Amino acid sequence: MKLLNHKTWSRAALLAVPVLMTQVAVTQLQRDAGIAALASAVAQEQQKDTRGTRRTPALRNKVYEKLAEAQAAAEAKDLGEAQNILDGMIAAGGKKALNSYELANVYNLYAFIYYSREDYRNALEAYENVVSQPDIPLAMEINTRYTIAQLYFVQEDWKRGIDALLKWFDMTESPNAAAYVLLAQGYYQIKDYDKALANVEKAISMYDEKGKLPKEQWYNLARFLYFEKNDIKSTVDVLETLLTHYPKKQYWVQLSHMYGEQKKEAVQLAAMETAYVQGMLDKGTEQVTMAYLYLQGEVPYKAAKVMDKGLKDGSIEDNSKNWEVTGSAWRQAQELDKSIPAMEKAAAKSDTGELYARLGNIYLDGDQNRKAITAINKGLSRGGVKRPDNARLVLGMAYFNEKEYEKAREAFKAAARDKRSAKYADQWMKYMDSELDRQRSLAEG
Template sequence: MKLHDSGVWLRAALLALPVAIAQVAVTQVQSELGLRPFAAAVAQEGEQRETRRTPALRNQVYEKLAEAQAAAEAEDLAGAARILEDMLASGGKNELNSYELANVYNLYAFIHYTREDYNAALKAYENVARQPDIPLAMEISTRYTIAQLYFVQERWQDGINSLLDWFKLTENPNEEAYVLLAQGYYQLNDYTKALLNVEKAISLYQEKGKTPKEQWYNLARFLYFEKGDINNTVRVLEELLKHYPDKQYWVQLSHMYGEQKKDSEQLAAMETAYVQDMLDKGTEQVTMAYLYLNAEVPYKAAKVLDRGLKNDSIEDNSRNYEILGNAWRQAQEVDKAIPAMEKAAAKAETGELYARLGNIYLDGDRNEEAITAITRGLQRGGVRRPDSARLVLGMAYFNTGQYDKAREAFKAAGRDERSAKYAEQWIQYMESEIERQRQLAQN
């Protein structure tokens, strides 16, 4: 028995996650933006003056900026904006040096971002970056913020370009920057560059003895899967499970082992999730049952299905009861197979399952019930092999001594060339048995 269509929903699971990853990344961008008000900017004054001759921040300008920042922190954004506008008005802009202007625009950006006016915030930060001779640290942090804002607005290529500019200025870029760049390339479907950057972030974290973030692994896993690199998809999933032992990763790993034709590992991964009660979806439990059936462990398959059907986690439809009945039958548990197949047949739209139920009744030496089931199935229609069903019907009639009806059933089966030989053999056997009984009666 094959895995039915379980691969469809498993593939959907493998594909669905990175959309959520992208959303998480944007949310992180919004929460991690370097939106520093004036105090942080002042703290950078004088940094790296050995490479840049940064103009001084004059005392009267400092006082105005401090006043504007205090208003902003008090949530008086309008008041803070008015102070900044006054500083730029009536020739003030020309009187401010580049470093002072950078701090004004930096505080403007903070106000715009607080108002969720991201376009205005972005323009303000770009004005900060345009100012010559600002401290290098200030330019670096500002350019990173600009890149982040582009990502918030889903302007992926602009974000990538800005981030690449930031990388040129930065001696020791952090892991999050590589992941952000990977996200940008992912959104543009450049999976090769996305992989290079997210793997760089993961390796940098590992070199520091730190555990890479779950969403980083997830992005790498998705990208490898999309590139058809099953071996690396498995490798990333195995790494994920070392640090984040979640149900979805066991299920996905099981599916990937199946792609590698590693049947025992496929079963083991899925079973690990099942024994921990992680498989709460009916489709997952049915897949577990199929894996047991493929491994020729029908008893365990039946137990999984029986439990799921009883606690309503598996849908009580004809198909699932049919699988349960087949599992019990393969496990030589005919008495348990019969009620399962009875339910399957009753819920089915065609007579096929009644024909199969007749076979099980015959195996259990319940001939009258076999006759009833097969007759009902043939009357309902949709039986895949009516010739085979009529052979079984003939056997059941024969076992109950209804030889005329048995002969009629065998002849009907013999009209199909696939069963003609067997039907003729059964008729010959029945005639010899009738003759044997006649002679016994005479003696």
């Protein structure tokens, strides 16, 4: 029984890495840099940055009132009115009529309006205008730069997103774990897997140090990156961690394949079986893999039961190959009465005669010689039998058992023409001759 190529199978399963969501929710952007709380802005406008000499210019009352009016309209989802108010502020005396901090707040609201309309290009331009203003509060610039990076990621402009995020890292004193994951994702997208791994590892370690549970997607990204580096041990470690905190079918299946990579056949089978007994393996391909693992583990009865159940309930595809696996498993389990009908279906659905030849062998084992003769002749006439010499040996045995000695001799002679079977064919013909001599002696006596 040929087993699955577990390297190929596991790679297919593990490459299906869930890409972290790049779509940043509007509420998240609001929280990061969107609509500034104007009361807080007024309180901070003269705040001196402790890391430098930046001093923010005053937000004048008349400007504050207009901004508050525009913000109220935006929050009421009247984006057109909000934009009209902002347009009016710009038009009233030109940009020079507003100081840098006032302009920053205007552009901040513009950005929110554009983002709400999914006009990311103009939203980005507005946010870039925010950070281009001199002497705005450092916190405002830091938050806005993070939002700029997020928006580049939303547009799948990975390189600019990375550059923007690195600029943000340079400015912030205490980057959080989510920022490292965002950076890791950017590097992942441009296939710089070493930097991607370093950053997601940093995020996971930050959560671990605080006793917090890292997010499932973080582990998944790390798992993919370890696998790409062919670091099987670390891949297994991550999958075991995922199963501890986020038990899912896909992790049992992937872990089983990884144990196979490590040549740990017993735990490979155990992992897959754990998923199977929990009813997780709902795909036919997964159930067939389960059956192959049982066969590899020399548990053919369980393999046959898995295949039989899947074929009956329709979860395993009703095709020649799957019936062949079922029939072979039943035969290995010494259940010939169940192996025969499975192999009959496999042979009937096959395009070649190979399975009829194998079916004939099973018939012979079950002392159904006439059926063996019919099956093997059908297989040989159809063609595609891998070892026709072996098939003819079996055919000769079946004829011999049916006492059709001349046909048996003809089959053995045909088998002997292949040197791989010549020795056994000659032995059978000698045995048959001695048996015929014995029968003649008995008759004469």
